[in-house]
Amino acid sequence: MQFATPHPTIVHDPYLEIDCKQFKIIGRTISGVETLIAIPQWSLAFDTGRAPDFAFSMNTVALSHWHLDHSGGLASILGLRCLHTHPPLQIIVPYEKFDESESFLSHLKSISQTEIQYILKTADTPVHIKNDFFIRALPSFHCTPATGYLVSHHKHRLKNEFQGRTEAEIIKAKRQGLSVEEKVVEPLLAYSGDSKWEFFETEAVKARHLIMECSFFSDKSDYEKVRRFGHTHILDWQDHAEKIESETVIMIHTSLRYNREDIETACRKYLPKTLLDRLIILR
């Protein structure tokens, strides 16, 4: 008897990790190959990529669109959750694709003769993910119906007029029927999925952390293709850099046609230092 030996599969990039202090990101995003970003603290995955082992335990999957480098792992995740008797997967899809998604999942369940469980939603209004965190859709601009996402922290704090008051005063105010707290929504993390530069014109740029695609880095000769396929060029980043208020900017979805050196050279050539100081490239 013997065990099989490992095959030296070519791996373009390992899964990578970024520490954003309040949460960590684990993921891999390569244009046309695989895009998945998981945030274990929120039990959330943006897209599924090829469904690496850590992905199936996320209770919410927010699909930006159905291109298979973003969504191809969904069936595998559903199967593994079924095997491990996890609760139904909350799947969020673009509004325009809700009916087709429902039909696809129903056929998947029937053809696989499994008891895969899911709750299908759109996020036009905020959807609860975990604790005080909610996700909702943002406009995205791709060559197929797509959506970006914004994760916000919904918290309560004392109204200004009650700041600095003693506990006894606040209890007294509550007993008098006064409302002493107000709801605050903090936009924490925005995700573009695949999108043209118009995503820079959404409220995503005000989120504390921004995950934004940049698929092309060469000169502008292929710019018509960039627009047609619904992507963003490094020159678009140059044009819109001043709009980005986020304290961390994570660049994703770089193409395999560029190596790390090409990407670094283009970023240093076209982006202002104020952005480079906040930029992390997920590659």
Ligand SMILES: [Zn+2]
């Ligand atoms: Zn796509």
